[in-house]
Amino acid sequence: MSAAPRIRTATLADxxxxxxxxxxxxxTLHAVAPRPQPPYEPFYSERFGPRDHLVAELDGRLVGYLRLGFPTPLACNAHVRQILGFVVAEEARGAGVGRALLRAAREEAVRQGARRITLRVLGHNAPARGLYESEGFVVEGIMPGEFLLDGEYVDDVLMGRTL
Incomplete structure (x- = not known):
């Protein structure tokens, strides 16, 4: 694999x-929705299209994405961006892909005029929480036992940072 991932805005072809x-x-380390089953829904939707996704490539192969959007449709909340999806391929973990996507999301949020960026992460997802903390995110709230996953109650952790 190449040294550094290439980050770009997604396209329809992706x-x-x-x-x-x-x-x-x-x-279930990061997903609360059931495992997708065929026939699969399209990845893009009316709400989220290519412009809402940053993708990471290693050696020309797509190995990660981050979906950046608004937490609510309210004008009074328009200064905040939220990470609404974040995935790195198993074989690309540890190669700086997640960190590069987070930093690109922060830059994009600033470019869009945002003052804050937030996210939600499952309490048992220690690798993701460690990455977020190392990039300046702090825990701003915990909803204890919010989800029942694999027979265990899991916290929903709200994290954010000022831009």
Whole structure:
């Protein structure tokens, strides 16, 4: 693999690869929705299209994405961006892909005029929480036992940072 991932805005042509990546990385470590089953829904939707996704490539192969959007449709909340999806392929973990996507998301949020960036992460996802903390995110709230996953109650952790 190459030294550094290439980060870019997604295109319509990325849709199939993004859908496959999403399905291949599905895990209750980070997903609260049931495992996707055929026939699969399109990756892009009316709400989120290519412009809302940053993708990471290593050696020309798509290995990660981050979906950046608004936490609510309210004008009074328009200064905040939220990470609404974040996936790195198993074989690309530890190669700086997640960190590069987070930093690109921060830059994009600033470019869009945002003052804050937030996210939600499952309490048992220690690797993701460690990455977020190392990039300046702090825990701003915990919803204890919010999800029942694999027979265990899991916290929903709200994290954020000022831009």
């Amino acid at each position: 849709e199939d690869a993004l859908g496959r990546l999403d399905r291949d990385t599905w895990s």
